[in-house]
Amino acid sequence: MRPAAAVVAGAPPCILGEGPFWDEAGMRLLWVDIVARRVHAYGYRDQALTTWDTPSLVSAAIPTQAGALMLALQDGLYRFRPETGELRLFCRPDADPENRSNECRCDPQGRLWLGTMQNNIAPDGSPRPVTRSSGGLFVVEADGRSRRMLSDIGVANTLAWSPDGERLYFADSRRNLIWRFRYQPDGPMLLNQEIFVDGGPGVPDGSAMDAEGFLWTARWGGGCVIRYAPNGRIDQLVELPVRQPSSCAFGGPDRKTLFVTTARHGLQDPVGPHEGCLFSLDVAAPGLPQPIFRG
Numbered sequence: 001m002r003p004a005a006a007v008v009a010g011a012p013p014c015i016l017g018e019g020p021f022w023d024e025a026g027m028r029l030l031w032v033d034i035v036a037r038r039v040h041a042y043g044y045r046d047q048a049l050t051t052w053d054t055p056s057l058v059s060a061a062i063p064t065q066a067g068a069l070m071l072a073l074q075d076g077l078y079r080f081r082p083e084t085g086e087l088r089l090f091c092r093p094d095a096d097p098e099n100r101s102n103e104c105r106c107d108p109q110g111r112l113w114l115g116t117m118q119n120n121i122a123p124d125g126s127p128r129p130v131t132r133s134s135g136g137l138f139v140v141e142a143d144g145r146s147r148r149m150l151s152d153i154g155v156a157n158t159l160a161w162s163p164d165g166e167r168l169y170f171a172d173s174r175r176n177l178i179w180r181f182r183y184q185p186d187g188p189m190l191l192n193q194e195i196f197v198d199g200g201p202g203v204p205d206g207s208a209m210d211a212e213g214f215l216w217t218a219r220w221g222g223g224c225v226i227r228y229a230p231n232g233r234i235d236q237l238v239e240l241p242v243r244q245p246s247s248c249a250f251g252g253p254d255r256k257t258l259f260v261t262t263a264r265h266g267l268q269d270p271v272g273p274h275e276g277c278l279f280s281l282d283v284a285a286p287g288l289p290q291p292i293f294r295g
Helices: none
Strands: 005-007 017-023 028-033 038-043 049-053 058-063 069-073 076-081 086-091 099-106 112-118 135-140 146-153 156-161 167-172 177-184 189-198 203-209 215-220 224-228 234-239 245-251 257-262 279-282
Touching (some): 028 257, 112 156, 135 156, 156 215, 167 203, 177 203, 224 245
Parallel strands (some): 203 245
Antiparallel strands (some): 005 279, 017 028, 038 049, 058 069, 069 076, 099 112, 112 135, 156 167, 177 189
16 A cells, blocks of 8 residues: 655745755754755654754755754855854855755765755745756765765755665756665765666655665656665655655654655746645655764
């Protein structure tokens, strides 16, 4: 039986919801509204919502071992201390002023990976087209040193590691591709690049890996999330009552809840009542825990 999607009560709708991250220590879901420049935290047990505003476009909020949050803001990574409101620049992996941060996740070793893209959001929040593949994929160490791993990326999305830690999945939405690499943690190094998924409904956006090695991917413009088997075939397709699912993350006490962010950014009227809402799915296989940043 396929899981059914439900709107998470009490979670605010977003213009461009993104970057869901399950904070196991705090038993809460973190996610962002890129265009509204907000970070949300939603308590799983008490359903309490906390929101912080940011000074620029924000695409992710990831907990750190030091107790702060690492925010992927428009021009780089910033360390944010919620208890004081202190926000400090940590590093700028991508020096191109016309790019912005997009996908952001940590590897099993606790390093932070950041995917960037040409900034497709105007100062007034309206969409603008992506016309060049100027983005990249960067790895960031605990001391702030960064290294470019990939270049010529159009729209960086999907960062997920296989359960054995030997494969990395990464997408370029502009090319409508999900790639798979052999992942070597020493270095780290990305080897043996191959196409994992080519095409499909909509384009691939953010993803989450379950404990069985199946990749769940939000399909932007496709109105669904798809569970891909390790050989790339479609195992499940779950339709959502929205057009633009943007990313997903496993959470809950047993990590058997898949949270899905969505967006209404760029949609023409009429806009459906659930566009931009946060959804949840009850799934059979638990997700892998999301590593926090070791910095």
